[in-house]
Amino acid sequence: MQTRNTVQRQIVLQTVLRMHDHPTADNVYEAVAAEHPSISKATVYRNLNQLAHQGEIRRVPVPNGADRFDFNTEEHFHVRCTGCGDVYDVKLPHMQDLISQVEDSCGVEVQRYDILFEGVCPACRNRSSEADGRPAV
Structure with missing residues (x-):
């Protein structure tokens, strides 16, 4: 349509x-x-x-x-900060080996994917360190 x-x-x-x-x-x-x-x-x-x-x-x-x-x-990965919720692009090359392994393991032709990593961004780590009285990283 x-x-x-x-x-x-x-x-x-x-x-x-x-x-x-x-x-x-x-x-x-x-x-x-x-x-x-x-x-x-x-x-x-x-x-x-x-x-x-x-x-x-x-x-x-x-x-x-x-x-x-x-x-x-373009196909790429993302990471989300579990502290502030911001989402960032992950700068990694396209991983054709990973796509091929997924296709080989289950016979599905991968057309697109979404990979989202989670972690704590530098700003949230620094805020957490300052709140705990530790030196900022």
């Missing part, structure tokens, strides 16, 4: 392309509404889903949290 390329969809896309911090749908809506107050939250959410489905942006599923959206559609 062909979808129309609406003005609202372009506004949502351009907003995500400007946001390099893996925003939630609410973050995107707030940014869009600041410039275009007549656009509803439902319109932003619907367009985010459509853009992700079309592959123009990437949805980053976050267990027990709000999904994030990424302007970078």
